[in-house]
Amino acid sequence: xxxETGALxxxxxxxxxxxxxxxxxxxxxxxxxxxxxxxxGSLGFLITTLVVAVMYAAFIFSFxxxxxxxxxxxxxxxxAQRAFGRNAAYLAGVATLIEFVFAPPAIALAIxxxxxxxxxxxxxKLAAVGAYAVFVTLNILGVTIAASFELFVTILAIVxxxxxMAVVAPGFSWAxxxxxxxxxxxxxxxxxxxxVVSATPFAIWFFLAIEGVAMAAEEAKSPRxxxxxxxxxILTLLVLAFGVMIFAGxxxxxRALANINDPLPQAMKKVVGAxxxxxxxxxxxxxxxxxxxxxxxxxxYSRQMFALGRAGYLPGVLAxxxxxxxxxxxxxxxxxxxxxxAIYGDSLLTIQGQSLTAAIxxxxxxxxLTAYGVSMAxxxxxxxxxxxxxxxxxxxxxxxxxxxxxxxxxxALLAMIWLNLQVFAVYAxxxxxxxxxxxxxxxxxxxxxxxV
Numbered sequence: 001x002x003x004e005t006g007a008l009x010x011x012x013x014x015x016x017x018x019x020x021x022x023x024x025x026x027x028x029x030x031x032x033x034x035x036x037x038x039x040x041g042s043l044g045f046l047i048t049t050l051v052v053a054v055m056y057a058a059f060i061f062s063f064x065x066x067x068x069x070x071x072x073x074x075x076x077x078x079x080a081q082r083a084f085g086r087n088a089a090y091l092a093g094v095a096t097l098i099e100f101v102f103a104p105p106a107i108a109l110a111i112x113x114x115x116x117x118x119x120x121x122x123x124x125k126l127a128a129v130g131a132y133a134v135f136v137t138l139n140i141l142g143v144t145i146a147a148s149f150e151l152f153v154t155i156l157a158i159v160x161x162x163x164x165m166a167v168v169a170p171g172f173s174w175a176x177x178x179x180x181x182x183x184x185x186x187x188x189x190x191x192x193x194x195x196v197v198s199a200t201p202f203a204i205w206f207f208l209a210i211e212g213v214a215m216a217a218e219e220a221k222s223p224r225x226x227x228x229x230x231x232x233x234i235l236t237l238l239v240l241a242f243g244v245m246i247f248a249g250x251x252x253x254x255r256a257l258a259n260i261n262d263p264l265p266q267a268m269k270k271v272v273g274a275x276x277x278x279x280x281x282x283x284x285x286x287x288x289x290x291x292x293x294x295x296x297x298x299x300x301y302s303r304q305m306f307a308l309g310r311a312g313y314l315p316g317v318l319a320x321x322x323x324x325x326x327x328x329x330x331x332x333x334x335x336x337x338x339x340x341x342a343i344y345g346d347s348l349l350t351i352q353g354q355s356l357t358a359a360i361x362x363x364x365x366x367x368x369l370t371a372y373g374v375s376m377a378x379x380x381x382x383x384x385x386x387x388x389x390x391x392x393x394x395x396x397x398x399x400x401x402x403x404x405x406x407x408x409x410x411x412a413l414l415a416m417i418w419l420n421l422q423v424f425a426v427y428a429x430x431x432x433x434x435x436x437x438x439x440x441x442x443x444x445x446x447x448x449x450x451x452v
Contacts (some may be wrong), residue, residue: 010218011144014225017213019151020158020296021233024067024209026157027107027293029237029244030264030286036202037258039195042249043181044188045203048196052203053238055408059372060210060234062395062402063368066379067214067230068223069391075214076371076378080381081311083378083385090438092292092374094431096215099367100301101335102360103209105342107294108132110261113240114287128343135295139302139332150296157289161240161284164245164264167278171271178252183253196425197415204412206241208368209293210234211375212300215307227393262286298332301392305331313438362420366427369413376406 012020072078077093088406105128111125113208139146182188183195210233217226248257248267257263265283273280306328309318322329379402382389395402417424 010221012147012219013221014229016147016151017146017216017220017225017229018232019154019300020147020216021210021213021229022158023150023154023292024047024212024279024296024300025207025233025237025293026154026161026240027110027290028205028208029161029240030157030289031110031261032205032418033202033241034095034248034257034263035259036199037254037443039183040199041181041185041192041195042179042182042254043198044183044192044196046181046245048199049203049241050207051408052200052412053241053290055405055412056207056210056236057234058401058405059409060230062379062398062405063081063211063214063372063375064227064230065380065391065395066228066375067217068393069382069389070218071223072293072307073218073219073303073349074311075211075217075304076375077304077307077313079378079382080374081383085317086313087435088378089311090313090376090435091431092371092378093304093313093432095367095374096211097301097308097367097422098321098427098430099364100186100209100212100215100297100304102333102342103364104132104294104297104301105339106364107290107297108339108343109286111290111294111345114283115263117410118283129340131291131294133338135291135298136332136336138295139298140322140325140329141236142327146295146299146327150292150299153288153292154297156285157292158236158240160288161244163278164268164282165243166230168247168251168268168271170279171252172247172250174250176252177246177254179253180255194303198419200384200412200415200419203361203366204360204365207234207237207298208365209300210212210237211368212297215300215303223392287447295367297377298335301335305334359423359426362416362423362428363430365416366413366420366424369409369416370431372409373406373413376402376409381408393419404424 010285036048040048066079067075070078070082074093076096077089080092081089108128108131109124111131112122112124115127116122116124138149180186183192185192213226213230213233217223220226244264248263251267252270257266260266264286265279268282304312305318308314309316309331318331318334319328320330321327379395380399383398
């Protein structure tokens, strides 16, 4: 393989892809979601998470049809280009890229904060950049090495979450979980609806980025392994998300966990005490959950940049493959550069009263919901105009299940816009500005449409 553009190596099996599906997301089970309790309460957030879980389950069961029918690294970009043409492809591609490029800096800072707890005095931002250096290198060295490592750390992270649930189970009480469960009130009311809706991004954090498996589909040994990986992945995450949330909230006053980044260690501390070996194991092994998502999302953004560069939507240099390892090294490094800027800009810039890190997490959610909507629209369009397209897997319950996924994604997007107008303005400006540049300079995209 030369250093020019080309095809990615087909070396991933179904187990690799399942590990990627779960690993991309699993850091969301360790931190971030508990902020939903602050606005919705434990029971209110449970309702929010149920609705979001239905959306993701419906989406994955539908999205898998597209991934198996068009197994290309572009994922939503490739589906939209085939269904609607290059303008829709641009929207899907840039939305997915925003989702995957802007999620890693937040996770890298969480890794740095985790390490700083164990090593007081460690510079969190330097540790975050160090995490990029390590996992960028690992991704460049080869997709099989990267995917095998992802599978290993994902399994460790799953085991740790199961251990957490088992250790805290004796201290669990539903009465404690339900106390003040409706945004601080004992009973639901009209006043709690706003809090339940505003918790949407924190429920999405439980599942955000699972669709990144689509960007590794071109490297799958066979499209037929993708449905098992996707469906196994979403089922695994559903069990872990609800198990972790319910057990953590029922061992004490959940309100003490609602505004912190380490809800699991703090919940376990209430059951086993600060000096327990179980607690120290959770703190150390909890790092693997962050690493699994961080590492997996680097794989995801690099494949998206590669696909967009190969099709002429981004500079062609991003589609270059390493001459020895066959990996998209330029795209991997470009995303890391964006991450480094975001990490060191965290304390310098705020948007809508949020730190830069919090704002870019919200940007990631905007990108994800946009990509979900365009993908479901592409599914309907391709069913209508390409009835003969080979589909190794067909979405169950068509058209109702895909329509449910599309409807819930649009509702979630509207709720996010309502609650985050300034961040949405930044998102819209980035997408719109990029579109102007694309129309001015993206001439190669039209010529490359036949590749999809």
